[in-house]
Amino acid sequence: MSNLDILNKHNFKFNKSFGQNFIFDKNFLKSFVVGIVDKNTTVLEIGPGAGTLTSILCENAKRVVSFEIDKNLKPILDENLSNFNNVEVIFQDIMKVDITEIENIMGEEYIIVANLPYYITTPIIFKFLENSTKLKSLIIMVQLEVAERLVAKAGSKDYGAITPAIDYRGDAKIIKKVNRTMFTPVPNVDSAIVQIDLKNKYNITNNKIVDETIKCIFAMRRKTLENNIKSYFKLPTETVDNIISECEFPKQIRGEKLTTDEIIKLSQVIEKYLK
Ligand code: SAM
Numbered sequence: 001m002s003n004l005d006i007l008n009k010h011n012f013k014f015n016k017s018f019g020q021n022f023i024f025d026k027n028f029l030k031s032f033v034v035g036i037v038d039k040n041t042t043v044l045e046i047g048p049g050a051g052t053l054t055s056i057l058c059e060n061a062k063r064v065v066s067f068e069i070d071k072n073l074k075p076i077l078d079e080n081l082s083n084f085n086n087v088e089v090i091f092q093d094i095m096k097v098d099i100t101e102i103e104n105i106m107g108e109e110y111i112i113v114a115n116l117p118y119y120i121t122t123p124i125i126f127k128f129l130e131n132s133t134k135l136k137s138l139i140i141m142v143q144l145e146v147a148e149r150l151v152a153k154a155g156s157k158d159y160g161a162i163t164p165a166i167d168y169r170g171d172a173k174i175i176k177k178v179n180r181t182m183f184t185p186v187p188n189v190d191s192a193i194v195q196i197d198l199k200n201k202y203n204i205t206n207n208k209i210v211d212e213t214i215k216c217i218f219a220m221r222r223k224t225l226e227n228n229i230k231s232y233f234k235l236p237t238e239t240v241d242n243i244i245s246e247c248e249f250p251k252q253i254r255g256e257k258l259t260t261d262e263i264i265k266l267s268q269v270i271e272k273y274l275k
Helices: 003-009 026-033 051-058 071-080 099-106 118-131 144-150 162-167 207-217 225-233 237-246 262-275
Strands: 042-045 063-067 087-090 110-115 135-143 172-178 191-200
Touching: 003 071, 026 051, 042 051, 042 099, 042 262, 051 063, 051 071, 051 110, 051 207, 063 099, 099 118, 118 135, 118 144, 118 162, 135 144, 135 172, 144 162, 144 172, 144 191, 162 172, 162 262, 207 225, 207 262, 225 237, 225 262, 237 262
Parallel strands: 042 063, 042 110, 063 087, 110 135
Antiparallel strands: 135 191, 172 191
């Protein structure tokens, strides 16, 4: 019986508000899991749905922990994952679980592999980027337009706070585009799989000031960098002028033009002036 048949047998109704668009094509899922996951890998999956990706992960990984918000999926996941003893499904909203608790459950370094619910893609990414201590990489299926934002060039239309927030922590790339027809039910947009490998490229010891600087830069996109720094960090004009000239940026520059290198430099100068 296919996973779709099992859903029908249990009279499962897709819940749009949970971003439920499932993928049943095992060969497609295998094609990107194999090569990324092996028997030494511990995987955190967010949103197993009917468990098709989960079962591929179980076949290839050492251990899989999946968080699912929708308890209606329990009998379906019980049936679809009954052959595996290396999986634990936890029925909780991932956004409501503290990262320390999640990482206690993971127990060791882990990667995230997930077809993410579209309505909370960005909050999930920020939650893990900003708080995790054991996460090594994320291999996530997201809407194509979000994928383009995750890997955008500085100053481009897709460039947003999440782009440098990822870029200073590692390397992100789109590994595969995914046609919308791959999903059930078929959504209105295509998707892509993005791989983010985390590494401390800039030897940052204080992430907080870099994250604050990124938030400041993108706080009001149409304002100049000078105005954003003034209002975000509550600094006087003279100090902000000194910060901008010490960074050797043009006075009227807009924050959204800054590359990751420039943002890191700016954060270090701001930190100095905040002391
Ligand atoms: N992994 C499955 C697949 O590829 O077919 C399902 C992917 S579907 C896009 C997203 C899944 O995330 C759904 O099963 C949905 O119920 C679940 N989900 C949505 N919000 C969630 C949350 N806050 N915490 C945990 N799971 C969530």
